Amino acid sequence: MKALLTLAAATVIGMSGAAVAADFKPAVVYDTAGKFDKSFNEAVFRNGAEKFVTETGIRVREFEPQNEEQREQGLRTLAQRGQSPIVAVGFNMASAVTKVAAEFPDVQFAIIDSVVDLPNVQSMLFAEHEGSFLVGALAAMVSETDKVGFVGGMDIPLISKFACGYEQGVKYVTENAEVFQNMTGSTPAAFGDPARGSELAKSQIAKGADVVFAAAGGTGIGVYQAAKDEGVYAIGVDSNQNYLQPGTMLTSMVKKVGVATYQTWKDAEAGNFQPGIKVFDLASGGVDYAIDQYNEALITDEMKTKVEAIKADIIAGKIKVHDYTATMSCTY
Amino acid sequence: MDLFNNIILILDATLRVSTPLIFAALAGMFSERSGVVNIALEGKILASAFAGAAAAYITNSPWMGLLAGVFVSVMFAMLHGFATVTHRGDQVVSGMAINILAAGLTASLGNFWFHQGGNTPNLVDSLNGIDARFEPIVFPFAKALEDVPVIGGLYSELLSGHFLLVYLALLAVPASWFLLFRTRFGLRLRAVGENPTAVDTAGISVVRMRYMALIICGVLAGLAGVYLSVAVTAQFLPNMSAGKGYMALAALIFGKWRPRGALLACLMFGVLQAIADRSQGAMIGAFEIPVQFIEALPYILTVVLLGGFIGTAVAPKAVGKPYVKERE
Numbered sequence: 001m002k003a004l005l006t007l008a009a010a011t012v013i014g015m016s017g018a019a020v021a022a023d024f025k026p027a028v029v030y031d032t033a034g035k036f037d038k039s040f041n042e043a044v045f046r047n048g049a050e051k052f053v054t055e056t057g058i059r060v061r062e063f064e065p066q067n068e069e070q071r072e073q074g075l076r077t078l079a080q081r082g083q084s085p086i087v088a089v090g091f092n093m094a095s096a097v098t099k100v101a102a103e104f105p106d107v108q109f110a111i112i113d114s115v116v117d118l119p120n121v122q123s124m125l126f127a128e129h130e131g132s133f134l135v136g137a138l139a140a141m142v143s144e145t146d147k148v149g150f151v152g153g154m155d156i157p158l159i160s161k162f163a164c165g166y167e168q169g170v171k172y173v174t175e176n177a178e179v180f181q182n183m184t185g186s187t188p189a190a191f192g193d194p195a196r197g198s199e200l201a202k203s204q205i206a207k208g209a210d211v212v213f214a215a216a217g218g219t220g221i222g223v224y225q226a227a228k229d230e231g232v233y234a235i236g237v238d239s240n241q242n243y244l245q246p247g248t249m250l251t252s253m254v255k256k257v258g259v260a261t262y263q264t265w266k267d268a269e270a271g272n273f274q275p276g277i278k279v280f281d282l283a284s285g286g287v288d289y290a291i292d293q294y295n296e297a298l299i300t301d302e303m304k305t306k307v308e309a310i311k312a313d314i315i316a317g318k319i320k321v322h323d324y325t326a327t328m329s330c331t332y
Numbered sequence: 333m334d335l336f337n338n339i340i341l342i343l344d345a346t347l348r349v350s351t352p353l354i355f356a357a358l359a360g361m362f363s364e365r366s367g368v369v370n371i372a373l374e375g376k377i378l379a380s381a382f383a384g385a386a387a388a389y390i391t392n393s394p395w396m397g398l399l400a401g402v403f404v405s406v407m408f409a410m411l412h413g414f415a416t417v418t419h420r421g422d423q424v425v426s427g428m429a430i431n432i433l434a435a436g437l438t439a440s441l442g443n444f445w446f447h448q449g450g451n452t453p454n455l456v457d458s459l460n461g462i463d464a465r466f467e468p469i470v471f472p473f474a475k476a477l478e479d480v481p482v483i484g485g486l487y488s489e490l491l492s493g494h495f496l497l498v499y500l501a502l503l504a505v506p507a508s509w510f511l512l513f514r515t516r517f518g519l520r521l522r523a524v525g526e527n528p529t530a531v532d533t534a535g536i537s538v539v540r541m542r543y544m545a546l547i548i549c550g551v552l553a554g555l556a557g558v559y560l561s562v563a564v565t566a567q568f569l570p571n572m573s574a575g576k577g578y579m580a581l582a583a584l585i586f587g588k589w590r591p592r593g594a595l596l597a598c599l600m601f602g603v604l605q606a607i608a609d610r611s612q613g614a615m616i617g618a619f620e621i622p623v624q625f626i627e628a629l630p631y632i633l634t635v636v637l638l639g640g641f642i643g644t645a646v647a648p649k650a651v652g653k654p655y656v657k658e659r660e
Contacts, residue, residue: 036448194565
C-alpha cells in the first residue's frame with residue numbers, strides 16, 4: 001500500500017515536472033530497506049535524487065519495493081511509463097534488472113553493486129576494499145589493544161570485500177594486530193537485526209576489540225550503540241554515519257553511491273550514457289573516509305597525515321589492495 | 333581463569349538474548365493455557381517496540397515508552413480477543429492478520445511521523461537533549477568487586493549491569509507459576525483451556541477468563557517489545573523483532589506450556605545464540621566453521637532435543653477452539 005502511495009505521489013509530482021523537461025525522465029528503484037535507511041539507500045536519495053531535483057528541476061520518479069517480488073514489478077512499471085535511465089539500488093536487484101532490461105532494450109538501466117551484462121545496462125561498481133583499507137588503517141592507529149572487530153551483514157562476497165580491505169588496512173599499520181570478524185547471517189534479514197548486531201559487537205569487545213567496523217545496514221545501528229555503551233570506537237559505512245553516535249564514531253567508510261547516481265543521470269541527460277562496467281574508486285572519489293564536525297576531535301593531525309599518505313599511495317598504485325571478489329579469498 | 337571468564341561472558345549474553353523470549357513465551361503461555369492460540373506474539377512485540385520507542389522519544393522518558401508499548405500490545409491482544417473470543421473467528425487467521433498489520437502499520441506510521449524510513453529517531457541524542465533509553469542497573473559495590481576473582485565475575489559481570497527488564501523477566505517466571513498453579517484465578521484459567529464447558533457449567537464466564545488471559549498476554553508481550561527498542565537498540569527499526577515471537581512460541585511448546593520449562597527453553601536458545609556469536613570464525617584444524625552452520629545450530633539442536641529427549645508436548649485440550657455456549 002505504501003509503495004502504491006509513493007508511486008501515486010511520484011506520478012503527481014512527475015506531471016508537474018514534465019513541463020520543465022519533457023524528454024528526460026530519470027527514475028530510481030530503492031531496495032527493500034527503504035530510502036531512509038541512514039545508510040546505502042539514503043545516500044542515493046540525498047546525494048543523488050534530491051540533489052538532482054534541486055539542481056536541475058527535473059523530477060525523479062522513485063519506487064520503494066516493500067518486498068522482494070515488487071522489485072521486478074517496480075522496474076517494469078517505470079520502464080513501461082518511459083522512464084529512463086532507471087537506477088536500481090543494490091545487488092539484490094540484479095536478477096530483476098537482468099529480466100526487465102532485456103524486455104525493454106530501449107530503456108537505459110543502471111545497477112549499483114552488481115554486474116548485469118546487457119547493452120543497455122550500466123553496472124556501477126565501487127572499490128570498497130580501498131575505502132575499507134583506509135578506515136582499517138585509522139582503526140589500527142587508535143587501537144590500544146591492537147585488536148579490532150568487523151561485523152558484516154549478510155555473508156556474501158561483497159561484504160567479504162569490505163572485511164578483507166579492512167583487515168589489510170589494519171595489518172598495514174600494525175602488522176600483528178588481530179581482526180575479529182563476524183557475519184550476522186546468510187539471508188537479507190541479516191541487514192536489519194540491530195539486537196543481534198549489538199550482541200556480536202559486545203562479544204568482539206569482550207575479546208578485546210576497541211574499534212568495531214560494521215558493514216551491515218540496519219544491523220550496524222545496534223553495533224554503534226553497543227560500542228558507545230562499552231566505551232569503544234565504531235566505524236560507520238556507506239553514508240557518513242558519524243552523526244549517529246557523536247564521540248564514539250571514529251569515522252565512516254563512505255561509498256558515494258549518490259554522487260555516482262547523480263553523475264549517471266547527468267551523463268545520460270547530456271546523451272553520454274555509458275553502458276558496461278563503471279568503477280568508482282579512491283582515485284575518482286567514489287569511496288573515502290569521512291571527517292566532519294562529529295569526529296574531527298578523534299582524528300589527530302598526525303593520523304590524518306598518515307592516512308592521507310596511505311590514500312595517495314593507493315591512488316598512485318604503490319599500495320596494492322587485494323580485492324576479495326577477484327579471487328574469492330582474502331589471501332594477499 | 334580464561335575459561336571461567338568466557339563462561340561468564342556467554343551467560344551474561346544469554347540473559348540479554350533470552351529476556352524478550354522469556355516475556356513472549358510467558359505471554360503465549362497465558363493465552364494458550366486459556367485456550368487461545370497466539371501466533372500474534374510477533375506482531376505484538378513489533379507493535380509495542382514501535383509504540384515504546386515512539387512514545388519514549390516524544391515524551392523523552394523511557395517509562396512513558398514502557399506504558400505506551402504495553403498499552404498498544406494489550407490493544408492488539410484485545411483485537412485478537414474480539415475476533416476470536418467474541419466472534420469465534422479462527423485463531424490462527426486472526427493471529428496472522430495481526431502480525432501482518434503490525435509489520436505494515438509500524439513501518440508506515442514511523443515513516444509518516446518521523447520521516448526516517450520507518451525508523452524512530454535514536455533515543456539517546458545528547459545534541460538535542462534526548463535521553464529516553466533505559467539505563468542498565470549497576471548493583472552496589474559492583475565496581476569495587478570487579479577485580480576480585482570469581483566473585484567479581486559472578487557479581488559484577490553476570491548479575492549486575494543489566495536493564496531493569498532483564499530482572500523483571502526472571503521474576504515474571506515464578507510469578508506466572510504462582511498465578512497459574514497456586515491461585516483460584518489460575519486454576520480457572522487453565523480449566524478454561526482444558527474444558528470450557530465444565531467451567532461454564534460452574535457459572536464462570538469463559539469469555540471473561542479468556543479476555544483476562546489475553547490482557548496478561550498483552551502486558552508481557554509488550555514488555556518484550558519495549559525491551560528491544562527502548563533498552564537494547566535505543567531505536568525502532570522496521571521488523572526489528574526478527575522472528576523472536578515465533579522463537580518464543582517454539583520455546584513454549586518445548587517447555588510443555590509450563591513456566592519453568594519455557595524459561596529453560598528460552599535460556600537454551602539464548603545460550604546457543606551466545607555461543608554461536610562467539611564461535612563464528614573458529615577453526616577446527618585448518619577448516620573454518622562456516623557461518624551457515626553456526627546459524628543453523630540452534631535449530632538442529634532443537635530438532636534433536638525435541639525428537640530425542642524431551643518427549644511429547646501435550647497442548648491444552650481446548651486450545652484453538654472457539655467456545656460455543658450452545659448449539660443454535
